[in-house]
Amino acid sequence: xxxxxxxxxxxxxxxxxxxxxxxxxxxxxxxxxxxxxxxxxxxxxxxxxxxxxxxxxxxxxxxxxxxxxxxxxxxxxxxxxxxxxxxxxxxxxxxxxxxxxxxxxxxxxxxxxxxxxxxxxxxxxxxxxxxxxxx
Numbered sequence: 001x002x003x004x005x006x007x008x009x010x011x012x013x014x015x016x017x018x019x020x021x022x023x024x025x026x027x028x029x030x031x032x033x034x035x036x037x038x039x040x041x042x043x044x045x046x047x048x049x050x051x052x053x054x055x056x057x058x059x060x061x062x063x064x065x066x067x068x069x070x071x072x073x074x075x076x077x078x079x080x081x082x083x084x085x086x087x088x089x090x091x092x093x094x095x096x097x098x099x100x101x102x103x104x105x106x107x108x109x110x111x112x113x114x115x116x117x118x119x120x121x122x123x124x125x126x127x128x129x130x131x132x133x134x135x
Contacts, residue, residue, distance in 0.1 A: 012062030017041060020050040026060065039063065057108035061098070065090045071112060075124070082120040092119075 016023045025042040039060055043051055058064065069090040072083050083089040093115050097103050102111065113124045 013060055017059070019052065019055050020047065022047045022050065024051075054107040055104055058104040061094075061103060064097075064103075065094045067108075068093050068112060071109070079116075079122060079124055082122040083116060089119075 013028060015026055017026050022044065024044070024047070027040045027042070029036045029038065031037045041056065041059065069086050072080060072086045072089060093112065096115065097111065109126055113126060116122055116124050
């Protein structure tokens, strides 16, 4: 298990997130299938109206690759096949975002749609849905 955890650093999974000039605690819980599984951002009550939903879409760099892979997987097959293999595309997206220093700048879905358009010339549109489904 040590070799699998070699790339896990505090840069990828920080304990604090700074947003709107406020440091907020991040806690992690690994329990697949549980409602507690994942990351929790502790927002002080006075800062609730200052937290950007777009910033929370990104949350932490260490979870971005899997989140992007799952978003791509939700695409219809006709569009999804432009990005296969999905794990490789998701990793490439993360590399491009970090290289360009664009992590957490704007909405994640907008960044992903722009990247798909740039990399594959495929037009993907955001449609209204429960969580803003990409099609």
